[in-house]
Amino acid sequence: MTETCNCNNCRNELCIRKVPIFSTLNQEDVGKIASLINHRDYKKGETILFDGDYTDSVVIINEGSAKAYKNTPDGREQILYVFSEGDFFGEQNLLGNKTATFSVEALQPVNTCILSRGQFQKLLYSYPEIAVKIIEELSGRMARLETALQSMGVRNVDTRVGGILLEFATKYSTKTNEGTLIHLPLSREGIANYLGVARETLSRKLGQLENEGLIRSVNNKEILIPNMQAIELLAGAGY
Protein backbone atom coordinates (compact mmCIF):
# COMPACT_ATOMS: atom_id res chain seq x y z
CA MET A 1 0.00 0.00 0.00
CA THR A 2 2.86 2.36 0.71
CA GLU A 3 4.99 1.50 -2.31
CA THR A 4 4.83 3.41 -5.54
CA CYS A 5 3.52 1.40 -8.43
CA ASN A 6 1.09 1.65 -11.31
CA CYS A 7 -1.89 0.01 -9.68
CA ASN A 8 -5.10 1.94 -9.46
CA ASN A 9 -4.62 2.65 -5.80
CA CYS A 10 -1.26 4.27 -6.24
CA ARG A 11 -2.45 6.27 -9.20
CA ASN A 12 -5.21 7.51 -6.94
CA GLU A 13 -2.68 8.44 -4.32
CA LEU A 14 -0.97 10.66 -6.82
CA CYS A 15 -4.34 12.21 -7.46
CA ILE A 16 -4.90 12.88 -3.77
CA ARG A 17 -1.46 14.32 -3.25
CA LYS A 18 -2.27 17.05 -5.75
CA VAL A 19 -5.27 18.25 -3.80
CA PRO A 20 -4.62 20.85 -1.11
CA ILE A 21 -7.54 19.76 1.02
CA PHE A 22 -5.84 16.40 1.65
CA SER A 23 -2.40 17.87 2.18
CA THR A 24 -2.38 17.37 5.92
CA LEU A 25 -2.94 13.61 5.77
CA ASN A 26 -0.25 11.03 6.40
CA GLN A 27 0.64 8.24 3.98
CA GLU A 28 -1.62 5.69 5.60
CA ASP A 29 -4.68 7.91 5.50
CA VAL A 30 -3.97 8.84 1.92
CA GLY A 31 -3.99 5.16 1.06
CA LYS A 32 -7.35 4.66 2.73
CA ILE A 33 -8.94 7.50 0.89
CA ALA A 34 -7.34 6.50 -2.40
CA SER A 35 -9.30 3.28 -2.37
CA LEU A 36 -12.57 5.22 -2.31
CA ILE A 37 -11.88 7.23 -5.43
CA ASN A 38 -13.33 6.77 -8.87
CA HIS A 39 -12.08 8.41 -12.01
CA ARG A 40 -13.63 9.85 -15.10
CA ASP A 41 -12.18 11.55 -18.17
CA TYR A 42 -13.76 14.29 -20.22
CA LYS A 43 -12.90 15.66 -23.62
CA LYS A 44 -12.51 19.35 -24.28
CA GLY A 45 -15.94 20.93 -24.60
CA GLU A 46 -17.66 18.12 -22.75
CA THR A 47 -19.98 19.05 -19.90
CA ILE A 48 -18.96 17.59 -16.55
CA LEU A 49 -21.95 18.89 -14.63
CA PHE A 50 -25.26 20.33 -15.74
CA ASP A 51 -26.85 23.20 -13.86
CA GLY A 52 -29.92 21.93 -12.07
CA ASP A 53 -28.96 18.27 -12.19
CA TYR A 54 -29.08 16.20 -9.08
CA THR A 55 -25.66 14.94 -8.08
CA ASP A 56 -24.35 13.15 -5.03
CA SER A 57 -20.64 13.32 -5.59
CA VAL A 58 -17.76 15.66 -5.01
CA VAL A 59 -15.57 16.06 -8.08
CA ILE A 60 -11.88 16.94 -7.89
CA ILE A 61 -10.02 18.14 -10.96
CA ASN A 62 -6.92 15.99 -11.29
CA GLU A 63 -5.72 17.23 -14.65
CA GLY A 64 -6.86 19.91 -17.07
CA SER A 65 -9.13 22.86 -16.48
CA ALA A 66 -12.83 23.63 -16.63
CA LYS A 67 -15.16 26.58 -16.51
CA ALA A 68 -18.16 26.85 -14.19
CA TYR A 69 -20.96 29.03 -15.46
CA LYS A 70 -24.62 29.96 -15.22
CA ASN A 71 -26.84 30.82 -18.14
CA THR A 72 -28.44 34.23 -17.70
CA PRO A 73 -32.10 34.89 -18.52
CA ASP A 74 -31.01 37.00 -21.48
CA GLY A 75 -29.16 34.13 -23.07
CA ARG A 76 -25.60 34.94 -22.08
CA GLU A 77 -23.31 32.69 -20.14
CA GLN A 78 -21.83 34.10 -16.97
CA ILE A 79 -18.62 32.34 -16.02
CA LEU A 80 -18.17 32.03 -12.25
CA TYR A 81 -14.97 30.05 -11.84
CA VAL A 82 -12.11 28.62 -13.79
CA PHE A 83 -11.21 25.37 -12.09
CA SER A 84 -7.81 23.80 -12.54
CA GLU A 85 -5.68 21.07 -10.95
CA GLY A 86 -6.61 20.54 -7.32
CA ASP A 87 -9.88 22.44 -7.41
CA PHE A 88 -13.09 20.69 -6.48
CA PHE A 89 -16.81 21.24 -6.74
CA GLY A 90 -20.00 19.53 -5.67
CA GLU A 91 -19.40 20.21 -1.98
CA GLN A 92 -22.65 22.16 -1.92
CA ASN A 93 -24.48 18.84 -1.98
CA LEU A 94 -22.74 17.63 1.14
CA LEU A 95 -25.76 17.73 3.34
CA GLY A 96 -29.07 17.77 1.60
CA ASN A 97 -30.23 16.46 -1.71
CA LYS A 98 -29.40 19.62 -3.54
CA THR A 99 -29.10 20.20 -7.24
CA ALA A 100 -26.17 21.80 -9.01
CA THR A 101 -26.21 25.61 -9.08
CA PHE A 102 -23.97 25.89 -12.14
CA SER A 103 -22.73 23.96 -15.15
CA VAL A 104 -19.12 22.85 -15.53
CA GLU A 105 -17.51 22.33 -18.93
CA ALA A 106 -14.03 21.06 -19.75
CA LEU A 107 -11.76 23.67 -21.33
CA GLN A 108 -9.15 21.02 -22.01
CA PRO A 109 -9.07 17.25 -21.68
CA VAL A 110 -9.93 16.75 -18.02
CA ASN A 111 -9.33 13.90 -15.62
CA THR A 112 -11.40 13.89 -12.44
CA CYS A 113 -11.36 12.13 -9.10
CA ILE A 114 -14.82 11.39 -7.78
CA LEU A 115 -15.89 10.81 -4.19
CA SER A 116 -19.45 9.96 -3.28
CA ARG A 117 -21.26 12.24 -0.87
CA GLY A 118 -21.44 9.57 1.78
CA GLN A 119 -17.73 8.86 1.63
CA PHE A 120 -16.91 12.52 1.71
CA GLN A 121 -19.13 13.10 4.71
CA LYS A 122 -17.41 10.32 6.63
CA LEU A 123 -14.06 11.85 5.83
CA LEU A 124 -15.13 15.14 7.33
CA TYR A 125 -16.07 13.54 10.61
CA SER A 126 -12.97 11.37 10.73
CA TYR A 127 -10.56 14.10 9.76
CA PRO A 128 -11.57 17.52 11.09
CA GLU A 129 -8.47 18.96 9.46
CA ILE A 130 -9.97 18.21 6.06
CA ALA A 131 -13.07 20.18 7.00
CA VAL A 132 -10.91 23.07 8.10
CA LYS A 133 -9.01 22.92 4.82
CA ILE A 134 -12.28 23.00 2.94
CA ILE A 135 -13.50 25.99 4.92
CA GLU A 136 -10.22 27.66 4.09
CA GLU A 137 -10.62 26.85 0.41
CA LEU A 138 -14.22 27.99 0.33
CA SER A 139 -13.28 31.21 2.09
CA GLY A 140 -10.71 31.91 -0.57
CA ARG A 141 -13.21 31.20 -3.28
CA MET A 142 -15.73 33.50 -1.64
CA ALA A 143 -13.18 36.27 -1.45
CA ARG A 144 -12.70 35.89 -5.19
CA LEU A 145 -16.45 36.00 -5.78
CA GLU A 146 -16.74 39.09 -3.61
CA THR A 147 -14.01 40.81 -5.56
CA ALA A 148 -15.67 39.80 -8.80
CA LEU A 149 -18.95 41.23 -7.58
CA GLN A 150 -17.23 44.45 -6.62
CA SER A 151 -15.62 44.53 -10.04
CA MET A 152 -18.93 43.98 -11.83
CA GLY A 153 -20.27 46.99 -10.01
CA VAL A 154 -17.59 49.22 -11.48
CA ARG A 155 -18.91 51.19 -14.43
CA ASN A 156 -15.54 51.73 -16.03
CA VAL A 157 -14.83 48.64 -18.12
CA ASP A 158 -11.12 49.45 -18.41
CA THR A 159 -10.82 48.93 -14.67
CA ARG A 160 -12.50 45.56 -14.92
CA VAL A 161 -10.25 44.44 -17.75
CA GLY A 162 -7.27 45.50 -15.67
CA GLY A 163 -8.62 43.51 -12.76
CA ILE A 164 -8.91 40.31 -14.72
CA LEU A 165 -5.43 40.76 -16.15
CA LEU A 166 -4.12 41.01 -12.59
CA GLU A 167 -6.07 37.93 -11.56
CA PHE A 168 -4.76 35.89 -14.48
CA ALA A 169 -1.26 37.21 -13.90
CA THR A 170 -1.20 35.79 -10.38
CA LYS A 171 -2.53 32.39 -11.44
CA TYR A 172 -1.43 31.73 -15.00
CA SER A 173 1.74 33.62 -15.78
CA THR A 174 5.46 33.11 -16.19
CA LYS A 175 8.14 35.75 -15.88
CA THR A 176 10.21 36.51 -18.98
CA ASN A 177 12.83 39.16 -19.54
CA GLU A 178 10.28 41.10 -21.58
CA GLY A 179 7.76 41.13 -18.76
CA THR A 180 4.98 38.94 -17.40
CA LEU A 181 3.58 36.45 -19.88
CA ILE A 182 -0.01 35.44 -19.17
CA HIS A 183 -1.24 32.10 -20.46
CA LEU A 184 -4.93 32.77 -20.85
CA PRO A 185 -7.12 29.99 -19.50
CA LEU A 186 -10.09 31.26 -21.51
CA SER A 187 -10.80 32.44 -25.04
CA ARG A 188 -11.65 36.07 -25.67
CA GLU A 189 -15.29 35.12 -25.61
CA GLY A 190 -14.72 33.28 -22.34
CA ILE A 191 -13.02 36.28 -20.76
CA ALA A 192 -15.89 38.47 -21.90
CA ASN A 193 -18.35 36.05 -20.30
CA TYR A 194 -16.27 36.09 -17.14
CA LEU A 195 -16.30 39.89 -17.04
CA GLY A 196 -19.92 40.14 -18.04
CA VAL A 197 -19.29 42.32 -21.09
CA ALA A 198 -19.84 41.80 -24.80
CA ARG A 199 -17.18 39.93 -26.77
CA GLU A 200 -16.69 42.97 -29.00
CA THR A 201 -16.25 45.34 -26.09
CA LEU A 202 -13.44 43.26 -24.64
CA SER A 203 -11.82 43.10 -28.05
CA ARG A 204 -11.90 46.87 -28.36
CA LYS A 205 -10.56 47.41 -24.85
CA LEU A 206 -7.67 45.00 -25.36
CA GLY A 207 -6.88 46.66 -28.68
CA GLN A 208 -6.87 50.00 -26.97
CA LEU A 209 -4.59 48.78 -24.20
CA GLU A 210 -2.23 47.40 -26.84
CA ASN A 211 -2.16 50.75 -28.64
CA GLU A 212 -1.28 52.41 -25.37
CA GLY A 213 1.56 49.92 -24.94
CA LEU A 214 0.20 48.47 -21.72
CA ILE A 215 -0.09 44.95 -23.12
CA ARG A 216 1.19 42.96 -26.06
CA SER A 217 -1.07 40.32 -27.55
CA VAL A 218 1.40 37.56 -28.46
CA ASN A 219 -1.33 35.27 -29.77
CA ASN A 220 -4.87 34.41 -28.79
CA LYS A 221 -3.68 32.38 -25.84
CA GLU A 222 -0.96 34.63 -24.51
CA ILE A 223 -0.67 38.23 -23.46
CA LEU A 224 2.56 39.92 -22.46
CA ILE A 225 2.55 42.62 -19.81
CA PRO A 226 5.73 44.70 -19.92
CA ASN A 227 4.91 46.76 -16.87
CA MET A 228 2.68 45.18 -14.27
CA GLN A 229 2.44 48.33 -12.18
CA ALA A 230 0.69 50.13 -15.03
CA ILE A 231 -1.97 47.40 -15.00
CA GLU A 232 -2.29 47.63 -11.23
CA LEU A 233 -2.87 51.33 -11.62
CA LEU A 234 -5.49 50.66 -14.28
CA ALA A 235 -7.29 48.13 -12.10
CA GLY A 236 -7.02 50.16 -8.95
CA ALA A 237 -7.47 53.78 -9.77
CA GLY A 238 -9.57 53.58 -12.89
CA TYR A 239 -8.94 56.16 -15.56
Added chain:
Amino acid sequence: MTETCNCNNCRNELCIRKVPIFSTLNQEDVGKIASLINHRDYKKGETILFDGDYTDSVVIINEGSAKAYKNTPDGREQILYVFSEGDFFGEQNLLGNKTATFSVEALQPVNTCILSRGQFQKLLYSYPEIAVKIIEELSGRMARLETALQSMGVRNVDTRVGGILLEFATKYSTKTNEGTLIHLPLSREGIANYLGVARETLSRKLGQLENEGLIRSVNNKEILIPNMQAIELLAGAGY
Protein backbone atom coordinates in the same frame (compact mmCIF):
# COMPACT_ATOMS: atom_id res chain seq x y z
CA MET B 1 -24.97 25.55 34.36
CA THR B 2 -28.00 23.92 32.87
CA GLU B 3 -30.58 26.07 34.60
CA THR B 4 -32.08 29.10 32.94
CA CYS B 5 -31.25 32.35 34.65
CA ASN B 6 -30.07 35.85 33.89
CA CYS B 7 -26.38 35.32 34.45
CA ASN B 8 -24.03 36.11 31.63
CA ASN B 9 -23.54 32.47 30.81
CA CYS B 10 -27.20 31.83 30.31
CA ARG B 11 -27.64 34.95 28.26
CA ASN B 12 -24.85 33.65 26.10
CA GLU B 13 -26.62 30.35 25.76
CA LEU B 14 -29.60 32.14 24.32
CA CYS B 15 -27.25 33.74 21.88
CA ILE B 16 -25.82 30.40 20.81
CA ARG B 17 -29.20 28.83 20.41
CA LYS B 18 -30.04 31.37 17.75
CA VAL B 19 -27.11 30.42 15.57
CA PRO B 20 -27.68 27.58 13.10
CA ILE B 21 -24.06 26.48 13.15
CA PHE B 22 -24.39 25.44 16.80
CA SER B 23 -27.80 23.86 16.38
CA THR B 24 -26.54 20.29 16.60
CA LEU B 25 -24.96 20.71 20.03
CA ASN B 26 -26.44 19.34 23.24
CA GLN B 27 -27.10 21.43 26.31
CA GLU B 28 -23.80 20.66 27.98
CA ASP B 29 -21.75 21.66 24.96
CA VAL B 30 -23.75 24.82 24.53
CA GLY B 31 -22.87 25.71 28.09
CA LYS B 32 -19.17 25.18 27.46
CA ILE B 33 -19.16 27.37 24.41
CA ALA B 34 -21.28 30.02 26.07
CA SER B 35 -18.52 30.68 28.57
CA LEU B 36 -16.15 31.58 25.75
CA ILE B 37 -18.31 34.28 24.28
CA ASN B 38 -17.89 38.02 24.51
CA HIS B 39 -20.46 40.58 23.53
CA ARG B 40 -20.42 43.96 21.92
CA ASP B 41 -23.17 46.37 20.92
CA TYR B 42 -23.19 48.76 17.99
CA LYS B 43 -25.41 51.69 17.15
CA LYS B 44 -27.07 52.12 13.80
CA GLY B 45 -24.53 53.42 11.31
CA GLU B 46 -21.57 52.25 13.36
CA THR B 47 -18.90 50.24 11.59
CA ILE B 48 -18.36 46.78 13.05
CA LEU B 49 -15.48 45.81 10.81
CA PHE B 50 -13.24 47.87 8.54
CA ASP B 51 -12.09 46.48 5.21
CA GLY B 52 -8.39 45.74 5.40
CA ASP B 53 -8.21 45.66 9.18
CA TYR B 54 -6.55 42.79 10.91
CA THR B 55 -8.97 40.82 13.04
CA ASP B 56 -8.69 37.58 14.91
CA SER B 57 -12.27 36.96 15.88
CA VAL B 58 -15.41 35.46 14.46
CA VAL B 59 -18.44 37.69 14.93
CA ILE B 60 -21.98 36.38 15.15
CA ILE B 61 -24.95 38.68 14.77
CA ASN B 62 -27.20 38.11 17.75
CA GLU B 63 -29.66 40.89 17.14
CA GLY B 64 -30.17 43.48 14.43
CA SER B 65 -28.84 43.55 10.89
CA ALA B 66 -25.76 44.81 9.09
CA LYS B 67 -24.48 45.34 5.59
CA ALA B 68 -21.17 44.04 4.29
CA TYR B 69 -19.65 46.05 1.47
CA LYS B 70 -16.56 46.92 -0.49
CA ASN B 71 -15.67 50.34 -1.79
CA THR B 72 -15.10 50.30 -5.52
CA PRO B 73 -12.20 52.15 -7.18
CA ASP B 74 -14.70 54.60 -8.67
CA GLY B 75 -15.99 55.62 -5.28
CA ARG B 76 -19.19 53.61 -5.08
CA GLU B 77 -20.03 51.14 -2.37
CA GLN B 78 -20.84 47.62 -3.51
CA ILE B 79 -22.93 45.77 -0.95
CA LEU B 80 -22.12 42.07 -0.77
CA TYR B 81 -24.30 40.76 2.02
CA VAL B 82 -27.05 41.76 4.35
CA PHE B 83 -26.38 39.95 7.60
CA SER B 84 -29.13 39.37 10.11
CA GLU B 85 -29.74 37.28 13.23
CA GLY B 86 -27.65 34.13 13.25
CA ASP B 87 -25.30 35.16 10.46
CA PHE B 88 -21.59 35.30 11.14
CA PHE B 89 -18.45 36.68 9.53
CA GLY B 90 -14.73 36.66 10.13
CA GLU B 91 -14.37 32.97 9.44
CA GLN B 92 -12.00 33.85 6.61
CA ASN B 93 -9.37 34.56 9.25
CA LEU B 94 -9.65 31.09 10.69
CA LEU B 95 -6.29 29.90 9.56
CA GLY B 96 -3.81 32.56 8.65
CA ASN B 97 -3.36 36.11 9.80
CA LYS B 98 -5.64 37.50 7.15
CA THR B 99 -7.17 40.93 6.96
CA ALA B 100 -10.85 41.68 6.40
CA THR B 101 -11.98 41.68 2.79
CA PHE B 102 -15.00 43.89 3.38
CA SER B 103 -16.45 46.41 5.79
CA VAL B 104 -19.50 45.72 7.93
CA GLU B 105 -21.82 48.47 9.13
CA ALA B 106 -24.84 48.21 11.41
CA LEU B 107 -28.16 48.95 9.70
CA GLN B 108 -29.94 48.87 13.05
CA PRO B 109 -28.75 48.59 16.63
CA VAL B 110 -26.74 45.41 16.61
CA ASN B 111 -25.70 43.01 19.34
CA THR B 112 -22.87 40.64 18.51
CA CYS B 113 -21.36 37.49 19.98
CA ILE B 114 -17.61 37.32 19.58
CA LEU B 115 -15.40 34.25 19.57
CA SER B 116 -11.64 34.48 19.26
CA ARG B 117 -9.97 32.69 16.41
CA GLY B 118 -8.18 30.28 18.71
CA GLN B 119 -11.37 29.31 20.49
CA PHE B 120 -13.20 28.89 17.24
CA GLN B 121 -10.47 26.70 15.83
CA LYS B 122 -10.59 24.42 18.84
CA LEU B 123 -14.34 24.11 18.42
CA LEU B 124 -13.91 22.93 14.87
CA TYR B 125 -11.59 20.13 15.88
CA SER B 126 -13.69 19.12 18.88
CA TYR B 127 -16.99 19.25 17.06
CA PRO B 128 -16.71 18.20 13.42
CA GLU B 129 -20.44 18.75 13.06
CA ILE B 130 -19.87 22.47 13.57
CA ALA B 131 -17.39 22.46 10.73
CA VAL B 132 -19.90 20.67 8.54
CA LYS B 133 -22.56 23.23 9.45
CA ILE B 134 -20.19 26.02 8.54
CA ILE B 135 -19.40 24.42 5.21
CA GLU B 136 -23.12 24.19 4.64
CA GLU B 137 -23.61 27.84 5.55
CA LEU B 138 -20.70 28.99 3.40
CA SER B 139 -22.03 26.93 0.50
CA GLY B 140 -25.35 28.68 0.77
CA ARG B 141 -23.68 32.04 0.89
CA MET B 142 -21.60 31.17 -2.15
CA ALA B 143 -24.71 30.14 -4.04
CA ARG B 144 -26.12 33.57 -3.30
CA LEU B 145 -22.95 35.27 -4.47
CA GLU B 146 -22.98 33.19 -7.63
CA THR B 147 -26.54 34.19 -8.34
CA ALA B 148 -25.69 37.82 -7.66
CA LEU B 149 -22.79 37.60 -10.07
CA GLN B 150 -25.04 36.08 -12.70
CA SER B 151 -27.54 38.84 -12.07
CA MET B 152 -24.91 41.56 -12.40
CA GLY B 153 -24.05 40.13 -15.81
CA VAL B 154 -27.59 40.67 -17.03
CA ARG B 155 -27.85 43.83 -19.11
CA ASN B 156 -31.54 44.32 -18.53
CA VAL B 157 -31.87 46.17 -15.26
CA ASP B 158 -35.58 45.29 -14.94
CA THR B 159 -34.57 41.66 -14.59
CA ARG B 160 -32.10 42.50 -11.85
CA VAL B 161 -34.65 44.53 -9.94
CA GLY B 162 -37.05 41.61 -10.21
CA GLY B 163 -34.35 39.32 -8.91
CA ILE B 164 -33.72 41.36 -5.81
CA LEU B 165 -37.44 41.65 -5.12
CA LEU B 166 -37.62 37.86 -5.20
CA GLU B 167 -34.64 37.55 -2.91
CA PHE B 168 -36.08 39.98 -0.40
CA ALA B 169 -39.47 38.32 -0.66
CA THR B 170 -38.03 35.00 0.48
CA LYS B 171 -36.13 36.50 3.39
CA TYR B 172 -38.00 39.57 4.59
CA SER B 173 -41.67 39.28 3.76
CA THR B 174 -45.01 38.54 5.37
CA LYS B 175 -48.14 37.37 3.63
CA THR B 176 -51.15 39.64 3.70
CA ASN B 177 -54.49 39.31 1.99
CA GLU B 178 -53.38 41.95 -0.49
CA GLY B 179 -50.26 40.03 -1.43
CA THR B 180 -46.68 39.68 -0.25
CA LEU B 181 -45.42 42.54 1.88
CA ILE B 182 -41.66 42.99 1.74
CA HIS B 183 -39.93 44.69 4.67
CA LEU B 184 -36.89 46.18 2.97
CA PRO B 185 -33.67 45.65 4.90
CA LEU B 186 -31.99 48.45 2.95
CA SER B 187 -32.77 51.99 1.84
CA ARG B 188 -33.29 52.74 -1.84
CA GLU B 189 -29.69 53.82 -2.00
CA GLY B 190 -28.65 50.60 -0.30
CA ILE B 191 -30.61 48.49 -2.75
CA ALA B 192 -29.01 50.38 -5.62
CA ASN B 193 -25.58 49.67 -4.14
CA TYR B 194 -26.53 46.05 -3.77
CA LEU B 195 -27.62 45.84 -7.40
CA GLY B 196 -24.71 47.89 -8.63
CA VAL B 197 -26.85 50.54 -10.33
CA ALA B 198 -27.32 54.25 -9.78
CA ARG B 199 -29.76 55.37 -7.11
CA GLU B 200 -31.77 57.25 -9.72
CA THR B 201 -32.01 54.27 -12.03
CA LEU B 202 -33.49 52.11 -9.30
CA SER B 203 -35.94 54.85 -8.45
CA ARG B 204 -37.09 55.05 -12.06
CA LYS B 205 -37.42 51.29 -12.41
CA LEU B 206 -39.45 50.96 -9.23
CA GLY B 207 -41.66 53.81 -10.36
CA GLN B 208 -42.16 52.08 -13.67
CA LEU B 209 -43.02 48.78 -11.98
CA GLU B 210 -45.53 50.62 -9.81
CA ASN B 211 -47.16 52.21 -12.87
CA GLU B 212 -47.46 48.78 -14.41
CA GLY B 213 -49.16 47.56 -11.23
CA LEU B 214 -46.51 44.96 -10.45
CA ILE B 215 -45.60 46.51 -7.09
CA ARG B 216 -47.06 48.98 -4.62
CA SER B 217 -44.69 51.15 -2.68
CA VAL B 218 -46.35 51.36 0.73
CA ASN B 219 -43.58 53.50 2.19
CA ASN B 220 -39.84 53.69 1.95
CA LYS B 221 -39.43 50.59 4.04
CA GLU B 222 -42.18 48.40 2.60
CA ILE B 223 -43.19 47.22 -0.83
CA LEU B 224 -46.31 45.22 -1.56
CA ILE B 225 -46.29 42.62 -4.31
CA PRO B 226 -49.85 41.70 -5.35
CA ASN B 227 -48.80 38.97 -7.76
CA MET B 228 -45.53 37.23 -7.08
CA GLN B 229 -45.64 35.24 -10.30
CA ALA B 230 -45.44 38.43 -12.33
CA ILE B 231 -42.21 39.29 -10.51
CA GLU B 232 -40.85 35.80 -11.07
CA LEU B 233 -41.56 36.25 -14.74
CA LEU B 234 -39.80 39.60 -14.71
CA ALA B 235 -36.77 38.16 -12.97
CA GLY B 236 -36.68 35.03 -15.05
CA ALA B 237 -37.63 35.84 -18.57
CA GLY B 238 -36.67 39.50 -18.79
CA TYR B 239 -38.92 41.69 -20.82
Added chain:
DNA sequence: CGAGTCCTTGAATACACTCAACTGTGGTGG
Protein backbone atom coordinates in the same frame (compact mmCIF):
# COMPACT_ATOMS: atom_id res chain seq x y z
C1' DC C 1 -4.83 23.85 -47.99
C1' DG C 2 -9.63 24.68 -46.88
C1' DA C 3 -13.55 25.03 -43.66
C1' DG C 4 -15.06 26.44 -39.64
C1' DT C 5 -14.55 28.99 -35.64
C1' DC C 6 -12.92 32.75 -33.20
C1' DC C 7 -11.67 37.38 -33.24
C1' DT C 8 -11.57 42.17 -34.78
C1' DT C 9 -13.39 46.46 -36.69
C1' DG C 10 -17.14 49.74 -38.06
C1' DA C 11 -21.51 52.35 -37.61
C1' DA C 12 -25.79 53.21 -35.36
C1' DT C 13 -28.62 52.68 -31.41
C1' DA C 14 -30.23 52.30 -26.84
C1' DC C 15 -29.76 52.51 -22.18
C1' DA C 16 -28.09 53.79 -17.84
C1' DC C 17 -25.38 57.38 -15.96
C1' DT C 18 -24.49 62.06 -14.50
C1' DC C 19 -25.76 66.51 -13.07
C1' DA C 20 -29.29 69.26 -11.38
C1' DA C 21 -33.50 70.79 -9.48
C1' DC C 22 -37.40 69.56 -6.87
C1' DT C 23 -40.32 67.00 -3.45
C1' DG C 24 -41.20 64.59 0.50
C1' DT C 25 -39.99 63.01 5.32
C1' DG C 26 -38.18 62.65 9.77
C1' DG C 27 -35.97 64.87 13.49
C1' DT C 28 -34.60 69.02 16.30
C1' DG C 29 -35.25 73.08 18.60
C1' DG C 30 -37.35 77.40 19.40
Added chain:
DNA sequence: CCACCACAGTTGAGTGTATTCAAGGACTCG
Protein backbone atom coordinates in the same frame (compact mmCIF):
# COMPACT_ATOMS: atom_id res chain seq x y z
C1' DC D 1 -46.97 73.08 17.68
C1' DC D 2 -44.90 74.76 13.98
C1' DA D 3 -40.72 76.18 11.50
C1' DC D 4 -36.64 74.74 9.99
C1' DC D 5 -33.00 71.84 8.43
C1' DA D 6 -30.83 67.78 6.71
C1' DC D 7 -31.31 63.85 4.22
C1' DA D 8 -33.56 60.41 1.14
C1' DG D 9 -35.99 59.87 -2.77
C1' DT D 10 -37.94 61.33 -7.22
C1' DT D 11 -38.05 63.42 -11.70
C1' DG D 12 -36.04 65.71 -15.86
C1' DA D 13 -32.68 66.62 -19.61
C1' DG D 14 -28.53 65.61 -21.90
C1' DT D 15 -24.49 62.86 -22.52
C1' DG D 16 -21.48 58.97 -22.90
C1' DT D 17 -20.41 54.39 -23.39
C1' DA D 18 -21.26 49.63 -24.14
C1' DT D 19 -24.29 47.02 -26.95
C1' DT D 20 -26.06 45.37 -31.15
C1' DC D 21 -25.97 44.18 -35.89
C1' DA D 22 -23.14 43.42 -39.71
C1' DA D 23 -19.06 42.43 -42.34
C1' DG D 24 -14.36 41.35 -42.88
C1' DG D 25 -10.01 39.12 -41.26
C1' DA D 26 -7.21 35.66 -38.85
C1' DC D 27 -6.45 31.81 -36.56
C1' DT D 28 -6.68 26.45 -35.81
C1' DC D 29 -7.51 21.83 -36.89
C1' DG D 30 -8.42 18.31 -39.76
